Amino acid sequence: MVFLEVIDLVKDFGGVVANNHVSFQINQGEIIGLIGPNGAGKTTLFNCIVGYHKPDSGKVIFKGKEITGFKPFMTNREGIGRTFQLTKVTAGMTVLENVMVGAFCRTDDRLLAKIEAAAILGFMGLDSVKAFHLNELPIASQKKIGLARAIATQPELMMLDEVASGLNPKETEEMVELLKKIHREKKITLFLIEHVMEVVMPISQRVIVLDGGEKIAEGLPRDIVKNERVIKAYLGEKYAKGF
Amino acid sequence: METLRDAFDFRDFSKPEKVGFAIFSLFLLIFPWLGAGSFVKAVAIQFLLFSLFGMGWNTIGGYGGQVELGKAQYVGIGAYTVALMMVWWKIPFWVSMPIGILIAIGYSFIIGYPLFRLKGHYFAIATICTSLVLQDIFINWKLVGAAKGIELPIHEHPDFLYMQFKSDTYYFYFIMGLFYVAIFYMNWFRKSKLGYQLRMIKEDEEAAESLGIDARWCKIKAYSIASAFVAVGGGFLAVYNLYIDPYSVMDLDLSIKIALMSMLGGAGSMWGPIIGSAFLVPLDRFLGSWLGAQKGLIGVDFMIYAALIMIVSAYQPRGIWGIIEQFRKRGS
Amino acid sequence: MIVLDALFQGILMGLLFALVALGLTIIFGMMDIVNFAHGEFLMIGMYTTYWTSLLLHIDPLITLPASAIVGMLLGLASYYWLVKYLLRGPMIAQLFGTFGLMLFLRYLAQFLFGIDYRIIQKGLLVGKTLSLGPFRLDWTKLSAAIFSLIAFLLVYYLLHRTKLGKALRATALNREAANYMGIKTERMNALAWMIGGGTVGIAGGLIVNFWYVYPTIGLLFIMIAFASVAMGGFGSIKGAFFAGILIGMLEMLFPMFGHLTGWDFFGPHFKFTVVYFAYFIIVVLRPQGLFGWKR
Numbered sequence: 001m002v003f004l005e006v007i008d009l010v011k012d013f014g015g016v017v018a019n020n021h022v023s024f025q026i027n028q029g030e031i032i033g034l035i036g037p038n039g040a041g042k043t044t045l046f047n048c049i050v051g052y053h054k055p056d057s058g059k060v061i062f063k064g065k066e067i068t069g070f071k072p073f074m075t076n077r078e079g080i081g082r083t084f085q086l087t088k089v090t091a092g093m094t095v096l097e098n099v100m101v102g103a104f105c106r107t108d109d110r111l112l113a114k115i116e117a118a119a120i121l122g123f124m125g126l127d128s129v130k131a132f133h134l135n136e137l138p139i140a141s142q143k144k145i146g147l148a149r150a151i152a153t154q155p156e157l158m159m160l161d162e163v164a165s166g167l168n169p170k171e172t173e174e175m176v177e178l179l180k181k182i183h184r185e186k187k188i189t190l191f192l193i194e195h196v197m198e199v200v201m202p203i204s205q206r207v208i209v210l211d212g213g214e215k216i217a218e219g220l221p222r223d224i225v226k227n228e229r230v231i232k233a234y235l236g237e238k239y240a241k242g243f
Numbered sequence: 244m245e246t247l248r249d250a251f252d253f254r255d256f257s258k259p260e261k262v263g264f265a266i267f268s269l270f271l272l273i274f275p276w277l278g279a280g281s282f283v284k285a286v287a288i289q290f291l292l293f294s295l296f297g298m299g300w301n302t303i304g305g306y307g308g309q310v311e312l313g314k315a316q317y318v319g320i321g322a323y324t325v326a327l328m329m330v331w332w333k334i335p336f337w338v339s340m341p342i343g344i345l346i347a348i349g350y351s352f353i354i355g356y357p358l359f360r361l362k363g364h365y366f367a368i369a370t371i372c373t374s375l376v377l378q379d380i381f382i383n384w385k386l387v388g389a390a391k392g393i394e395l396p397i398h399e400h401p402d403f404l405y406m407q408f409k410s411d412t413y414y415f416y417f418i419m420g421l422f423y424v425a426i427f428y429m430n431w432f433r434k435s436k437l438g439y440q441l442r443m444i445k446e447d448e449e450a451a452e453s454l455g456i457d458a459r460w461c462k463i464k465a466y467s468i469a470s471a472f473v474a475v476g477g478g479f480l481a482v483y484n485l486y487i488d489p490y491s492v493m494d495l496d497l498s499i500k501i502a503l504m505s506m507l508g509g510a511g512s513m514w515g516p517i518i519g520s521a522f523l524v525p526l527d528r529f530l531g532s533w534l535g536a537q538k539g540l541i542g543v544d545f546m547i548y549a550a551l552i553m554i555v556s557a558y559q560p561r562g563i564w565g566i567i568e569q570f571r572k573r574g575s
Numbered sequence: 576m577i578v579l580d581a582l583f584q585g586i587l588m589g590l591l592f593a594l595v596a597l598g599l600t601i602i603f604g605m606m607d608i609v610n611f612a613h614g615e616f617l618m619i620g621m622y623t624t625y626w627t628s629l630l631l632h633i634d635p636l637i638t639l640p641a642s643a644i645v646g647m648l649l650g651l652a653s654y655y656w657l658v659k660y661l662l663r664g665p666m667i668a669q670l671f672g673t674f675g676l677m678l679f680l681r682y683l684a685q686f687l688f689g690i691d692y693r694i695i696q697k698g699l700l701v702g703k704t705l706s707l708g709p710f711r712l713d714w715t716k717l718s719a720a721i722f723s724l725i726a727f728l729l730v731y732y733l734l735h736r737t738k739l740g741k742a743l744r745a746t747a748l749n750r751e752a753a754n755y756m757g758i759k760t761e762r763m764n765a766l767a768w769m770i771g772g773g774t775v776g777i778a779g780g781l782i783v784n785f786w787y788v789y790p791t792i793g794l795l796f797i798m799i800a801f802a803s804v805a806m807g808g809f810g811s812i813k814g815a816f817f818a819g820i821l822i823g824m825l826e827m828l829f830p831m832f833g834h835l836t837g838w839d840f841f842g843p844h845f846k847f848t849v850v851y852f853a854y855f856i857i858v859v860l861r862p863q864g865l866f867g868w869k870r
Contacts, residue, residue, distance in 0.1 A: 050453065052449075052452075071452070071457075072449075072452040072453050073452045073453075073454075073455050073456055073457045073458070076452075076453055076454060076455040077455050081453070082453050084449070084450065084453070087447075087450070088446065088447040088449075088450065090446040090447065092442060092445065092446045092511070093442055093443065093446060097439065097442070098443070100439060101439050101440060101442075101443040101451070101454055101456070102454045102455075104436050104439055104440060105454055105455035105456070108436055110249075110434060110435070110436065110439075113436075113439075146450075149450070149454060150453065150454070152454075153454055153455050304667075308667075310666065310667045310670055357855075357859045358859075360859050361858055361859065363666060364603075364607075364609045364666070364670070364809075365805065365809075365858050367609075367670055368609070368801050368805070368854065368858075369854065369855055369858060369859075372798070372851040372852075372854050372855050373851075373855065375798070375848075375851050376848050376851050376852060376855075379848045379851075380848070495794075499674065499678075502671075503671070506667060506671060510667065542682035542683070542685035542686040542790075543682070543686055545678055545681075545682040545685075546678075546679055546682045546683055546686065548678065549675045549676070549677075549678035549679035549682065550675070550679060551675075552671055552672070552674065552675030552678065553657055553672055553675035553676060553679065555668075555671070556661055556664065556668040556669070556671040556672035556675060557657060557660035557661055557664070557668070557672060558660065560664040560665055560667060560668030560671075
């Protein structure tokens with residue numbers, strides 16, 4: 001069974017067609033990267049899948065069930081987790097409490113939620129900052145907490161929106177290792193939007209490229225970097241011809 | 244049951260907080276015998292009542308972050324249910340109050356459903372609207388006494404069935420009892436799943452939704468809880484004043500005061516509404532009686548009130564508790 | 576025939592409502608703040624014209640500029656002494672901030688002027704009516720409507736054809752970008768409040784010719800303003816215009832409806848419930864209003 005299937009998705013913002021008949025499939029256990037220049041429609045695609053936007057036409061099918069137009073909390077309960085590019089940094093809840101909220105998705109019991117949250121934080125190496133507030137921590141930690149929170153909802157598919165943005169090279173390396181660990185040990189299928197090639201290329205099994213709202217390429221990372229259309233999209237025609 | 248355990252578990256509060264609360268409780272317990280005059284007793288009762296109102300509002304307004312300014316309509320629902328049931332069918336308080344709570348909850352679901360499609364300013368204004376509409380209806384509805392209100396028949400004192408007493412001491416312990424029920428409830432609430440989810444919604448609603456939280460439904464639930472709290476206070480008002488009318492129990496001013504107490508004390512914290520009440524109720528009463536006594540100074544008490552609101556809003560929106568927390572953080 | 580008359584009256588009143596709503600929508604469009612004290616600004620505008628006309632023995636139409644000036648100063652003062660600080664805080668603080676201002680002005684007025692109802696008794700147009708065919712219109716209302724229209728057009732011209740106006744609109748659309756372009760956004764904020772206060776001050780000066788002023792009249796008009804702004808779309812000037820007129824007509828037609836059907840429920844005392852209700856329904860069904868561009 002195809003894990004996630006997007007069929008002919010169209011999202012029109014009344015002037016800008018952000019997603020123009022996009023289709024692709026993801027199999028369970030894969031790590032898929034989604035790249036493309038700014039404004040290609042990557043985040044819109046994400047939002048259409050998780051339910052933040054309702055697509056104008058097309059279908060989204062997850063684990064055989066059609067979830068097109070489902071609200072975000074519904075897609076989450078179906079098993080899709082997501083992180084945000086920019087986490088709202090607030091001072092109201094501690095790190096542990098944040099992750100507990102995620103855990104509460106699957107249980108009604110506070111003690112269980114607390115244990116689950118603590119376990120996840122340990123898994124991510126965030127044990128030491130359990131009692132801190134988000135606004136007291138550096139970006140790298142904030143990103144990890146966003147991840148932890150989403151993982152607590154026990155998703156089978158995780159959609160990561162630029163999880164590596166704002167990280168320095170060392171932090172980026174850590175993130176790559178962390179993502180691999182999550183994929184391996186938690187058995188979660190990963191779907192990443194990324195601009196940071198150092199993250200996407202090493203870990204993706206397949207890469208999908210969007211440009212101007214359309215899917216222009218799909219395939220193995222090493223083939224994508226040589227793809228003329230992709231190079232043109234990023235660097236312009238001049239460079240595409242040069243290869 | 245775990246719920247009860249949670250309600251009585253104050254372990255996660257700091258030592259000064261626990262000690263402070265214990266001393267405060269002790270003080271409340273012996274208060275009626277400290278020989279205070281009837282005016283002071285009345286203020287004390289008002290303080291506890293508004294703490295109750297404030298804690299209710301805090302559920303949706305503080306923890307939930309949804310500023311709503313229409314709580315008075317539920318005070319009215321509670322008050323009128325108790326009053327009317329007594330006047331029409333001689334139903335005792337202990338039966339009419341639960342019914343009042345049910346009506347308040349029911350009504351809150353009915354208007355909550357469309358109401359929570361809105362956010363922010365639109366939402367706040369809409370809550371004002373609903374309260375004004377209900378008040379308008381009651382002012383013109385002859386069946387429930389219209390603008391003249393309802394007068395409750397006086398019974399032989401003390402009457403525990405209809406909760407009528409000659410001495411304020413009884414009323415004091417009554418409202419104190421309700422106050423403590425509210426505190427234990429709030430203590431449970433902030434540790435409950437709904438409490439956590441609500442706080443997440445307040446922090447970042449989008450993120451909350453991505454974590455499987457049906458934000459709208461959560462808000463409606465919290466709103467209903469708040470309405471129930473406030474309705475109980477309304478019921479109390481009915482048997483305390485033995486007279487209610489749409490202006491005294493459903494007024495916009497009342498809604499404002501309720502929200503204000505919580506905000507001043509610190510919305511979103513357990514003690515905030517109580518602190519806010521402790522500050523504002525005596526201020527309001529003493530100011531009112533002192534200034535009201537001098538002719539030509541009508542409205543000055545409100546002006547001072549208003550100035551206070553503006554200053555707090557501009558400089559310390561997190562209220563008194565916010566200030567206390569800041570000091571604590573600096574100390575550690 | 577009575578229906579047509581009611582409709583016409585509705586349009587006249589509607590133009591005034593539109594002017595009242597204009598200030599509110601400009602301020603919201605600028606900085607996402609709902610000025611709860613807007614009704615009180617109106618009230619002060621009313622009192623200004625009333626007192627200046629009475630004490631100086633000048634026709635109220637001539638003292639109208641005084642209301643405008645007082646309104647503008649009030650707006651400016653509110654911004655620099657209060658709103659500027661509120662902008663830093665969370666929404667709840669902003670809400671309460673302008674709410675506090677509302678209460679403060681209301682009770683200040685009560686303290687200064689007492690609770691008596693007052694209305695302009697002497698003036699060039701007071702009490703005179705114009706007969707147009709089968710219609711009889713009060714000159715006060717008619718002139719008020721005309722002045723409102725003129726004021727509206729002036730503001731529209733200011734915002735769309737002058738450099739200053741464009742700067743204002745730019746700031747409203749994208750504050751950061753405007754800043755980068757060299758527009759002093761602080762001044763734009765203050766300007767928005769000045770225009771907001773000024774226009775509603777004028778509205779007040781016009782209304783007091785045929786409507787009683789008392790310290791708490793603000794509440795009534797703010798609800799109408801909210802409904803107009805919500806219906807027209809928060810931040811939209813065109814919206815404020817059309818919605819104001821619509822509400823004016825609704826107000827007149829509602830009791831008319833009651834008249835015709837004999838249903839007491841639609842009686843005059845429920846006239847304003849209609850407005851509250853209208854707000855609720857509109858905002859729930861179409862949150863962005865008719866022309867709204869701000870969410």
